[in-house]
Amino acid sequence: MAAAGGPVPTCVLGIDLGTTSVKAALVTGTERGLALAQSCSRETQAYSDSLGAAPQGMEQDVQKIIKALNECLAALPQQQLQRVTHIGVTGQMHGVVFWKSDKGCKWSESGPGPAFEAEQVSPLITWRDGRCSPSFLASLPLPQSHVSLATGFGCATVYWYLKNSPDFLKAYDAAGTIQDYVVAMLCDLKKPLMSVQNAASWGYFNCRNKSWNTDILKKSGFPVHLLPEVGDPGSIAGRTTCAWHGIPKGAKVGIALGDFQCSVYSCLTERTDAVLNFSTSAQLTISMPSGFQPPEAPDPSSALTYFPYFNGDYLAVAASLNGGNVLATFVGMVAQWAQELGFQVEESAIYPRIIQAALAQNPSKLSVHPTLFGERHLPELLASVSGIGASELSLGHVTRALCCGLVENLCSMLPVQQLEEMGVRRILGSGSALARNEVLRQEVERIFPFPVVYGKDVDAAVGAAMVMFHSK
Numbered sequence: 352m353a354a355a356g357g358p359v360p361t362c363v364l365g366i367d368l369g370t371t372s373v374k375a376a377l378v379t380g381t382e383r384g385l386a387l388a389q390s391c392s393r394e395t396q397a398y399s400d401s402l403g404a405a406p407q408g409m410e411q412d413v414q415k416i417i418k419a420l421n422e423c424l425a426a427l428p429q430q431q432l433q434r435v436t437h438i439g440v441t442g443q444m445h446g447v448v449f450w451k452s453d454k455g456c457k458w459s460e461s462g463p464g465p466a467f468e469a470e471q472v473s474p475l476i477t478w479r480d481g482r483c484s485p486s487f488l489a490s491l492p493l494p495q496s497h498v499s500l501a502t503g504f505g506c507a508t509v510y511w512y513l514k515n516s517p518d519f520l521k522a523y524d525a526a527g528t529i530q531d532y533v534v535a536m537l538c539d540l541k542k543p544l545m546s547v548q549n550a551a552s553w554g555y556f557n558c559r560n561k562s563w564n565t566d567i568l569k570k571s572g573f574p575v576h577l578l579p580e581v582g583d584p585g586s587i588a589g590r591t592t593c594a595w596h597g598i599p600k601g602a603k604v605g606i607a608l609g610d611f612q613c614s615v616y617s618c619l620t621e622r623t624d625a626v627l628n629f630s631t632s633a634q635l636t637i638s639m640p641s642g643f644q645p646p647e648a649p650d651p652s653s654a655l656t657y658f659p660y661f662n663g664d665y666l667a668v669a670a671s672l673n674g675g676n677v678l679a680t681f682v683g684m685v686a687q688w689a690q691e692l693g694f695q696v697e698e699s700a701i702y703p704r705i706i707q708a709a710l711a712q713n714p715s716k717l718s719v720h721p722t723l724f725g726e727r728h729l730p731e732l733l734a735s736v737s738g739i740g741a742s743e744l745s746l747g748h749v750t751r752a753l754c755c756g757l758v759e760n761l762c763s764m765l766p767v768q769q770l771e772e773m774g775v776r777r778i779l780g781s782g783s784a785l786a787r788n789e790v791l792r793q794e795v796e797r798i799f800p801f802p803v804v805y806g807k808d809v810d811a812a813v814g815a816a817m818v819m820f821h822s823k
């Protein structure tokens with residue numbers, strides 16, 4: 352990783368507030384470029400009941416996310432945290448958390464120094480939330496955005512509350528993604544700041560003029576006062592207003608970024624690279640030529656979307672709602688069946704066993720179409736299994752077929768032939784679900800006719816840190 356010219360920060364903390372886990376990475380600037388000095392990840396176990404929107408709701412407890420963040424930082428070496436000059440923050444896009452601007456958190460002395468806990472914040476309504484039905488979305492004003500509106504997008508969720516629980520919104524005067532919330536707490540921002548990357552993921556945002564569809568939103572009674580200010584990715588949001596886990600007061604904090612853009616940034620070096628990220632979700636993405644502008648009106652039936660990257664560039668993204676979350680659901684199902692049969696098996700013990708079992712099986716006729724959660728362009732198409740032969744029903748056969756299906760599903764959204772036509776010559780793999788699953792990696796290498804290079808499992812956090820080394 353080569354640092355840009357000019358005075359560079361010495362040590363940068365990168366944070367990724369993911370859907371399943373929080374990752375933290377300490378990246379140092381050396382004469383040979385940037386190096387990952389330390390990293391840590393902690394599962395958040397944050398899923399919470401969505402009282403108002405069950406069963407389609409998919410909410411997370413912000414207190415638990417911040418607890419996992421604090422545990423990650425407490426596990427990093429103090430002497431390195433004391434050298435941190437910049438903090439890069441990224442996380443799960445699309446979702447929305449609401450808070451009271453002057454009461455969003457409570458600072459207190461913890462072991463190595465002050466830390467904050469979430470206070471007077473709503474749950475995080477995540478990108479996986481399904482409360483906005485197709486008919487509800489169709490009832491909303493037409494956005495002026497190149498990104499099709501979907502359930503789980505921040506603006507769609509706000510409209511849902513406006514219609515179903517307007518008093519809920521009256522309790523808050525600030526909103527953002529979970530990563531915008533953390534930046535606002537660190538810098539004590541009265542008005543949250545949001546990058547173009549995250550604004551595009553909320554809907555009703557025009558990337559060309561970098562502004563919200565304020566007129567359209569106002570006309571329909573949308574609480575536009577909740578919309579954050581928008582800034583360029585890579586810009587500085589502010590400075591820490593106090594020491595934090597040993598990080599000196601005054602550290603520069605970057606505007607919060609999108610997670611898959613940071614995963615891409617951590618490894619993309621050639622325009623002929625495609626990045627395949629498997630985390631809770633999954634994305635297959637390639638960078639578009641400089642100057643590319645997406646079509647103004649999106650095609651909702653298209654599996655491909657264009658997301659803002661850095662410096663006005665765009666990424667073409669096959670963004671699947673089905674990634675590691677499908678494997679996690681399968682593991683949960685196995686644990687549930689075992690329990691119904693009278694056995695208590697920890698899910699953490701099931702992953703290595705199903706992976707080992709699948710490594711002993713070659714691909715078979717068993718075929719799994721894995722879209723348990725539908726896709727944004729095909730919300731009604733759920734999962735299915737076919738080619739079931741009596742001799743191919745072992746845990747290994749099923750796991751191998753599931754991993755194969757996940758990769759083939761992404762390929763159906765951005766086909767190999769299209770990658771070849773766009774000049775792709777290599778696949779860069781990222782995300783914990785890929786890093787921790789050899790069967791998934793084998794299927795990637797079998798299905799893609801390109802060399803595959805793997806990053807680490809804290810790619811987005813590393814990418815967020817790298818951006819700070821290159822920020823002005």
Ligand SMILES: Nc1ncnc2c1ncn2[C@@H]1O[C@H](COP(=O)(O)OP(=O)(O)O)[C@@H](O)[C@H]1O
Pocket residue numbers: 368369370371372373629630631632674675676677678679699702703782783784787788
């Ligand atoms: N012990 C494990 N072995 C292999 N894969 C795992 C294990 N635990 C979790 N996973 C996979 O990792 C995925 C989460 O990856 P992660 O990068 O933490 O997600 P995110 O960045 O979205 O928070 C889970 O959805 C699951 O499929």
Ligand SMILES: O=C(CO)[C@@H](O)[C@H](O)[C@H](O)[C@H](O)COP(=O)(O)O
Pocket residue numbers: 368369370371442443444445478552609610611630631632633634656668670671
């Ligand atoms: O849906 C898209 C893009 O539209 C995804 O890339 C989306 O950004 C990600 O699923 C969310 O940010 C969650 O990411 P992760 O927690 O799965 O890493």
